[in-house]
Amino acid sequence: xxxxxxxxxxxxxxxxxxEDGTFVIGVKNGYAKDWLEHxxxxxIKRTLARLTGKTVAVKFVVWSEEAQQEDDVSLLNSPTPAPxxxxxxxxxxxxxxxxxxxxxxxxxxRLAHAASMAVAENPADAYNPLxxxxxxxxxxxxxxxxxxxxxxxQGLRVLYVSSEEFTNDLIEAIRSHTTDAFREKYxxxxxxxxxxx
Numbered sequence: 001x002x003x004x005x006x007x008x009x010x011x012x013x014x015x016x017x018x019e020d021g022t023f024v025i026g027v028k029n030g031y032a033k034d035w036l037e038h039x040x041x042x043x044i045k046r047t048l049a050r051l052t053g054k055t056v057a058v059k060f061v062v063w064s065e066e067a068q069q070e071d072d073v074s075l076l077n078s079p080t081p082a083p084x085x086x087x088x089x090x091x092x093x094x095x096x097x098x099x100x101x102x103x104x105x106x107x108x109x110r111l112a113h114a115a116s117m118a119v120a121e122n123p124a125d126a127y128n129p130l131x132x133x134x135x136x137x138x139x140x141x142x143x144x145x146x147x148x149x150x151x152x153x154q155g156l157r158v159l160y161v162s163s164e165e166f167t168n169d170l171i172e173a174i175r176s177h178t179t180d181a182f183r184e185k186y187x188x189x190x191x192x193x194x195x196x197x
Contacts, residue, residue: 008114009036016063021056023048026063031100031117033060093160094152098145109138116143120150123191131197144193151191159189163197 013036014026025044027033036044037060048056100120105113112134118126130147132140148158161169173182186192 005040008118009040014063016061021054023056023058025058025060027060028062028064028121029117030062031114033062035114036060094145094148094158096149098142099149100146103139103142103146109134109143112138112140112143116147120147123151123154123156141195144195148191148193156190157188158191158193159186160193160195162195166194 009027009032012028013032016024016026018024025036027036041058045056045058048058100113100117103113112132115127115130116132119128119130132143134140144160148160151158169182169185173179
């Protein structure tokens with residue numbers, strides 16, 4: 001197994017329990033669960049059987065430390081939630097049809113999809129910046145919009161522009177002496193998505 005495969009699919013997983021010969025492993029999302037079940041299940045079972053000296057079963061479940069901690073905390077002591085900052089689809093200029101759910105994963109875009117999912121789950125932490133390069137029709141724009149939708153769902157301000165739109169905004173700001181407004185527009189975004197570079 002390569003380091004990249006481990007970092008992408010197993011790094012954030014946790015052994016939740018071992019019971020009656022079954023390892024229950026928590027993974028960060030449904031996509032990781034499906035990918036591990038279809039791609040690495042046999043390897044993981046073989047490795048665990050070698051370590052334990054027994055035949056084992058492996059079950060993947062979607063799990064996060066944050067969710068576990070929330071379950072452990074009394075609702076009576078929970079703080080008032082902070083207001084959510086959002087930019088609606090009109091402000092972010094996102095196509096509502098381009099989401100991770102509607103994305104078709106194939107051999108030519110599997111890695112880009114996995115990296116995009118990682119960015120959507122941990123903006124500014126995973127693959128920052130993320131640069132996606134590929135042929136026409138492989139889903140680069142679709143993935144950018146999907147990242148934007150996922151980030152908006154987390155309450156982040158998303159700004160999606162084409163490279164031409166960004167360049168035109170910059171030229172117009174210089175020409176009209178409104179560089180402060182230009183800076184404000186681009187610096188207040190939590191997530192900046194630039195397409196067609």
